Amino acid sequence: MRVADFDFDLPADLVAQCPPAVRGGSRLLHVEASGKLHDRAFDDLPILLCSDDLLVMNDTRVIKARLFGRKESGGKVELLVERVLDEYEALVFIRASHAPKPGSRIVLADDVAVEVLAQQGDLTRLRFPRPVLDVLDQFGRLPLPPYIAHLPTADDEARYQTVYANEPGAVAAPTAGLHFDDAMLDTLREQGVRTAAVTLHVGAGTFQPVRVEMIADHRMHSERYTIPQATVDAIYETRARGGRVVAVGTTSLRALEASAQAGKLHPGWRETDIFITPGYQFQVVDALITNFHLPRSTLLMLVSAFAGMDTVRAAYAHAIAERYRFFSYGDAMFLDKRPQ
Known part of the structure; x- marks a missing residue:
């Protein structure tokens, strides 16, 4: 079929x-x-x-699964959490000009930095310095579907x-x-x-x-x-x-x-x-x-x-x-x- x-x-x-x-x-x-x-x-x-x-x-x-940040080199990065694995780790889709390498860090707002652990297929495993859900609640945006054109509102x-x-x-x-x-x-x-x-x-x-x-x-x-x-x-x-x-x-x-x-x-x-x-x-x-x-x-x-x-x-x-x-x-x- x-x-x-x-x-x-x-x-x-x-x-x-x-x-x-x-x-x-x-x-x-x-x-x-x-x-x-x-x-x-x-x-x-x-x-x-x-x-x-x-x-x-x-x-x-x-959850507010969309995050925006930058690589340590300064390049912009957009993250979409695909799954929260445990209190401090998550699998994410990353949109960037060049994918960040394992061992590097991605800096979010207020200089909160997440560590790139490994690539798993088309997903990347990250470790957060604070509980993932807390970081998402503070800095994340609602992940509206891609076919909805407007930015998320209240x-x-x-x-x-x-x-x-x-x-x-x-x-x-x-x-x-x-x-x-x-x-x-x-x-x-x-x-x-x-x-x-x-x-x-x-x-x-x-x-x-x-x-x-x-x-x-x-x-x-x-x-x-x-x-x-x-x-x-x-x-x-x-x-x-x-x-x-x-x-x-x-x-x-x-x-x-x-x-x-x-x-x-x-x-x-x-x-x-x-x-x-x-x-x-x-x-x-x-x-x-x-x-x-x-x-x-x-x-x-x-x-x-x-x-x-x-x-x-x-x-x-x-x-x-x-x-x-x-x-x-x-x-x-x-x-x-x-x-x-």
């Missing part, structure tokens, strides 16, 4: 540059397993869920974060969750819909282009995730009641499906580079809430695997014709899983 099979033409003015005026004020395209499409508002979500259903959400919190710092964000570590938001506000969550709980959490710290690799022709040749960046025992228990209880497991976002889905690769869900921390493409047999997730994704992206391949390539292709053509808003600040889809 070729990457070109997942290409489409998207008018530039459909790429959402700002969130809707109010959280949850988005449109929702319901895509049935049969391929039938329904234009709805996100406020209609409760009518698509039943009292036995379980929503699984990614509670990661976006409004972005509030809206490019889910209302249930709890665990700091992501450098990109789990954007399907941005549609939920507290009122919607209260309504769903009153309806009997249960919620559970996973944590997958979304890395900058989510925006990296697929640079190969055949999708089988692509390798995903590894991401760290955790599934609490309470979430595992809630999923099996949902199954016993005949309810559906509904993943809020592709990151929640990837965590659940990665955990189930050995045949059953396992609680705790793990690493995954799972690459879900058409032909994958889903073991955990029955329905998916997600945004509209980039052409030729691994996320578009994932939703095509979930709902079917022809169904997703038709849904995207419909969304473009009806002028849905695309990508992180855009509208949402509710996808029923295709029969396997």
Whole structure:
């Protein structure tokens, strides 16, 4: 299967540059397993869920992962933290005229200097003189996606974060969750819909282009995730009641499906580079809430695997014709899983 099979033409003015005026004020395209499409508002979500259903959400919190500094020689450097490894070390993408060498230092604001430890593929391992999250909180900027043209504002710092964000570590938001506000969550709980959490710290690799022709040749960046025992228990209880497991976002889905690769869900921390493409047999997730994704992206391949390539292709053509808003600040889809 070729990457070109997942290409489409998207008018530039459909790429959402700002969130809707109010959280949850988005449109929702319901895509049935049969391929039938329904234009709805996100406020209609409760009518698509039943009292036995379980929503699984990614509670990661976006960190201020973009830093600016200079090499000791004076050259400018831009850093994008891809992953915080431990209290003092991180893997970063570096943009500079010449990549800094191991053993050198990069000076940030207030003469805070980070040490270049090693090159790891297209990433660089750095050691910070203070806890990484403290430095990012003091000097970092919100890492808005590359297709959002404006510099981050105070409004972005509030809206490019889910209302249930709890665990700091992501450098990109789990954007399907941005549609939920507290009122919607209260309504769903009153309806009997249960919620559970996973944590997958979304890395900058989510925006990296697929640079190969055949999708089988692509390798995903590894991401760290955790599934609490309470979430595992809630999923099996949902199954016993005949309810559906509904993943809020592709990151929640990837965590659940990665955990189930050995045949059953396992609680705790793990690493995954799972690459879900058409032909994958889903073991955990029955329905998916997600945004509209980039052409030729691994996320578009994932939703095509979930709902079917022809169904997703038709849904995207419909969304473009009806002028849905695309990508992180855009509208949402509710996808029923295709029969396997």
